[in-house]
Amino acid sequence: MTMLEIKNLHAKIEEKEVLKGLNFKVNAGEVHAIMGPNGSGKSSFSKIIAGHPAYTVTAGEVLYEINFKMKNLLELSVDERAKEGVFLAMQYPIEVPGVSNFHFLQMSYNAVLKHHGSEEFSENDFRIFVKEKMKLLQMREDFLDRDVNVGFSGGEKKRNEILQMAVLSPRLCILDETDSGLDIDSLKIVGEGVNKLRSKNNAIILITHYQRLLDFIRPDFVHIYADGKIQQTGGPELALKLEKQGYDWLK
Amino acid sequence: MTDSKNLGQGDYKYGFVTDIETEEVPKGLNEGIIRLISQKKNEPEWMLDYRLKAFRHWQTMTEPHWAHVTYNKIDFQDLKYYSAPKNKSEKKSLEDLDPELLKTFERLGIPLTEQKRISGVAVDVVFDSVSIGQTHTEVLEKAGVIFCSISEAIQKHPDLVKKYLGSVVPISDNFYAALNAAVFTDGSFCYIPKGVRCPIDLSTYFRINASETGQFERTLLIADEGSFVNYLEGCTAPQRDENQLHAAVVELIAMDHAEIKYSTVQNWYTGDKQGRGGIFNFVTKRGKCAGAHSKISWTQVEAGSAITWKYPSVILLGDDSEGLFYSVALTHDYMQADTGTKMLHIGKRTKSTILSKGIATGNSKSSYRGLVKIMPSAEKARNYSQCDSMLVGPNCQANTFPYIEVKNKTATLEHEATTSRISEDQLFYLQSRGLNKEESISLLVNGFCKEVFKELPLEFSVEAVKLIEMKLENSVG
Structure with a gap:
């Protein structure tokens, strides 16, 4: 079933055309990789899908499946x-000083639950739930008490993004250069974590310029x-061809 | 008598007026009025003399205009200086209060009847010009703590009042303090004896109800050697189109090894979206660390009033004494706040900490103004100041006016200041995790204020977070 269709x-x-x-x-259950040279506007593409206010769509449409109907995604707020x-x-995940990771994750998760008419999680229930998800990414528990992304290393920030993804279990996941800033061990952990989150009901778009x-x-x-x-x-x-030959052959 | 009318439009839930019979004095200010107030309160001669002296001094003073705020001139002759709910009969306890008053305080979340009372906090309730009663008096009496209205203290503990009233904020201190000394009608008095840790938190709740009435309350708190007290103050007022003046004076005195923690959540009516009406909150708050190793901390959440103009300060007289100031000031719509602190270091090795967070939204103005003064006698004094401002939206203003005077070379001072604006990227990040715009701003602001909120007693801290959230919900979006 089609999940996302961009036409x-x-x-x-500002005045610069990016798309x-x-x-x-994209169909449910698929994983797509989008590769391209630096500065080609891959990140712009991901932000437009998520609804970043700095971008203006001038033509075309973005359809997204909600309750088996294709809806105009551009009409929805972020x-x-x-x-x-x-x-x-x-x-580049944003730092939120004074707000604990735990509190932020809980607020975020409850906002989603509430939207779907489900009962919100209490602090205790959520703590149990989130700890399970953290195991997936081999994260230490003290991570929850730290302020969102404040003082995190590049790798920790990226892992934190994937933790949010694991908690929210979204249907359309766009990973914008999640691999940059990760060492090989972290890359493996994140990669395995993402694999465990794959299902026939969700779709993943990986934006990257490396094969690894x-x-x-x-x-x-x-x-x-x-x-x-x-x-x-x-x-x-x-992707393998790109790894060997670079992007030059495209021109 | 009719039910309380709710004039609130949903955004200021304390904006209702209680319809209650009151006893008032005519408008205007002169010696006759002051004598009348003093007489109504059945005051001793020395108290009347104190008032008249203050009034005569006030007449020689001019209204100050140095604060970064603008407002129309106040006509001091067009105000009433006394308004009290009429007592049909002599009251025996809080339960005997006018049911309309009890209902009012229930609506304000301050239940006064025995079965519903907030446990662990003793409350003195000031309605317009007078204190209408206290809770938990027995527990306090057992510990030897005196907690009563200042009117009662003048009658029952004249020696303490005579000794300390005006000892921290003298009548000549400033225009509004002089006015307060002349016309104050009630307030709270508290004395913690030597070595006593006050068994429960003390609290004063101020409510302005009557129109065209100024509220001038006076709080005097003395912590004797080695004692400790946690003191909370809350305030609300009805929503009215005209401005109302609130000019209080709070004096704190801490003896050797005594500690006072004084917290305020100020939520006076702010005026409407166009900036009409609201309270002028011109308050003088000052503490004196009179004894060695004494400690006074002011924690304030200033979220109300059309104009806030106050600087809770500490005179660090005793050696090794410590003063702390933690503040969150939130302004929205057309509110103006000029607030901060003064730390006056006199004793040796005195220490002060200032942590101020200003948040401005809408068309509001928020200023931090602070003075750290190290006197020649203050060997090895230390100060740390941090003043952060956050701007929400393009039309608000934040200013910082830090003054530092150092007259002793051994002092160590640190000052940090930041101004930030909530960025599009921050909002996008939070919104992309499912929080709407108001929730996102509220989360950012609460995070920004966290260091101050954690200084508040728990129940106050919860209230402060809710208050800030509610205010932001109504002012941004």
């Missing part, structure tokens, strides 16, 4: 998208992205 999407930030007719389709299962693991993340999370499709749109689509072998 001829154009978007700009120039992007077409893209938090509504999140509550409907769109999740962006950010390249794909050694851990095997994609169904690899897309080469440049100049505001997808230039070429293939299987995992396309």
